[in-house]
Amino acid sequence: MNQWHRLLHSMIIVGLMLATWLGLAVIWFGLAVEVFEDQVTPHQPLLMTLTIVAALLTLGAGISAIALKARWPWLISGAFTVVALYGFLAYDASPPPPIDLGIRLENDDPTYQKIMWLSDNASSSRLKETNPADWADKELILPEKTEDWSDFLKQHETKIMKTWQADHLGREWIIQLSSAVPRGIWRNKFNRPTLNFKPVRYTYYIHLAHALILAQSGKRDEALLAIDQMLQTAQLLERTSPGLLHQMIATVLKKKCYQAADKILDMGRCSPSTCRSFCTTLTAGLAPQETFKLAFEGDKEWMHDTVLQGVWRGGKLESDFRQSRWLEVSLALGLKWLFINPNETNRQIARLTDEIHQLADANDDAAIDNYKPVWNTSSSLKNPCGRLIAQMIIPAFQKATASVWANEGRRLALLKKLADAK
Numbered sequence: 001m002n003q004w005h006r007l008l009h010s011m012i013i014v015g016l017m018l019a020t021w022l023g024l025a026v027i028w029f030g031l032a033v034e035v036f037e038d039q040v041t042p043h044q045p046l047l048m049t050l051t052i053v054a055a056l057l058t059l060g061a062g063i064s065a066i067a068l069k070a071r072w073p074w075l076i077s078g079a080f081t082v083v084a085l086y087g088f089l090a091y092d093a094s095p096p097p098p099i100d101l102g103i104r105l106e107n108d109d110p111t112y113q114k115i116m117w118l119s120d121n122a123s124s125s126r127l128k129e130t131n132p133a134d135w136a137d138k139e140l141i142l143p144e145k146t147e148d149w150s151d152f153l154k155q156h157e158t159k160i161m162k163t164w165q166a167d168h169l170g171r172e173w174i175i176q177l178s179s180a181v182p183r184g185i186w187r188n189k190f191n192r193p194t195l196n197f198k199p200v201r202y203t204y205y206i207h208l209a210h211a212l213i214l215a216q217s218g219k220r221d222e223a224l225l226a227i228d229q230m231l232q233t234a235q236l237l238e239r240t241s242p243g244l245l246h247q248m249i250a251t252v253l254k255k256k257c258y259q260a261a262d263k264i265l266d267m268g269r270c271s272p273s274t275c276r277s278f279c280t281t282l283t284a285g286l287a288p289q290e291t292f293k294l295a296f297e298g299d300k301e302w303m304h305d306t307v308l309q310g311v312w313r314g315g316k317l318e319s320d321f322r323q324s325r326w327l328e329v330s331l332a333l334g335l336k337w338l339f340i341n342p343n344e345t346n347r348q349i350a351r352l353t354d355e356i357h358q359l360a361d362a363n364d365d366a367a368i369d370n371y372k373p374v375w376n377t378s379s380s381l382k383n384p385c386g387r388l389i390a391q392m393i394i395p396a397f398q399k400a401t402a403s404v405w406a407n408e409g410r411r412l413a414l415l416k417k418l419a420d421a422k
Contacts, residue, residue: 013075023082023086023089024058024085026089026339026382027051027089027382028048028051028052028055030381030382030383032384061078088382089338089382090337091341092342092343092344096347099300101185101242101293101294101298101301102184103184103185104184104186104187105183105184105187105240106187107122107123109186111177111236111240112186114173114176114177115177115195115241116193116195117169118173118195118203119196120194120196121193123193127196129168129169130169130199130202132199134163135198135201135202139159140160140163140206140209141201141205142209142256146259149212150216152209153209153212153213160209160210160213161210163206164207164209164210170199170202170207171207174229174230177232177236177237178233180236182236185239185240185242185298186241187301188242188243188301189302190302190306190308194245194246195246200253205256207226207230208230208257210226211224211226211227211230214226220269221274224264224265224270224274224275225277227260227264228278228281230253230257231278231281231285232281233253234253235254235284235285235286237249237253238254238286241294242295242298242299243294243298243299244295244296244298244400246298247291247400247404248295248403251291251404252403254411255410258410258411259410261278261414262410262413262417265414265421269421275418279415279418282411282414282418285411287408288361288363288404288405288407291404292361292404293357295404296354299353299397300349300350300353304346304350307342307346307349308346339384339386340383340386340389341386344382344383345383345390348383348390349389352373353397355371355373356368356401359371359401360404365401365402368401373390
């Protein structure tokens with residue numbers, strides 16, 4: 001073997017060694033993800049040790065192959081081994097089944113366009129008609145504790161009434177949506193427009209405070225009908241908007257409506273017709289299981305589209321995922337096919353979401369708080385960044401489920417109070 005052949009021979013061996021180390025590094029990182037994200041894989045320490053041993057054996061084999069001038073058939077065999085390793089890492093599952101939420105509507109739906117008046121990034125947004133500085137005005141935001149509401153309203157009544165009169169957009173938003181009939185459920189896709197919670201909260205708190213001021217002045221029927229209208233708007237958002245974000249906005253709005261209605265009913269009687277109207281609205285609310293279906297299945301749809309359209313095809317990460325440096329590095333180096341299996345990621349997301357969904361339906365807060373995904377051995381050896389993405393969905397669900405069940409308790413308590421008042 002002449003000098004140039006020997007140099008080429010050595011370079012090929014070094015290349016095979018580096019390629020093997022990269023594949024083993026992906027496997028080791030896949031196992032190490034369990035440590036970072038508090039996940040569970042059988043025999044994890046043993047598998048991590050075997051990966052390091054394989055890397056050392058690769059080093060020894062490479063040095064021996066260079067020193068002993070290994071023949072080309074051996075190098076070809078080594079190349080096939082590397083190809084098989086990369087094939088294992090890059091192999092992807094079939095796509096998961098599509099999300100079935102019934103009749104689906106597109107972004108051109110008239111009701112959707114109206115809801116998105118309070119969105120930052122929708123074509124129908126009307127937030128330019130508002131002053132963002134007002135959204136965080138503490139003199140307009142009801143205190144968290146309902147027992148503090150009376151003093152708050154007395155202290156800020158003049159400003160609240162003036163602001164309510166000036167809030168033409170918020171009043172129109174509530175009137176339009178409270179009378180709208182839901183015709184289907186919108187799609188929850190990558191880069192979809194979303195509501196801005198701050199102006200929504202601002203509008204609701206002003207109108208809730210206005211209703212409570214009316215009730216304090218003796219206009220309890222007018223006040224409860226205003227709450228009824230706001231509750232119908234929150235229910236419309238809940239019935240038509242899949243995904244955790246909009247479902248949690250609706251949950252917060254319903255909570256405040258329930259609390260305000262409870263305060264108004266404690267002030268004295270309302271007319272039978274007003275009580276019947278409000279009772280009808282309460283009865284029309286979604287059960288927690290229906291809310292969870294829209295929240296969990298909608299988030300599955302969004303995550304599936306985010307992984308395929310954003311991460312895999314577009315090479316972009318939503319802000320929720322940018323805290324993971326590994327995801328950014330794998331995309332920047334063009335190694336996504338080693339680190340992410342998009343279909344397998346979406347199947348893992350679906351599995352984790354379905355498991356938490358079942359716990360939420362059963363109102364098992366303790367199990368949700370202690371939930372840890374369990375990976376089988378083969379899935380833990382590959383797709384590390386995909387599993388990081390799947391893992392990131394869990395904390396969001398853990399915080400949300402208790403609020404939905406708490407609202408159900410408030411709804412049932414109001415129905416009982418209305419029945420007792422007859």
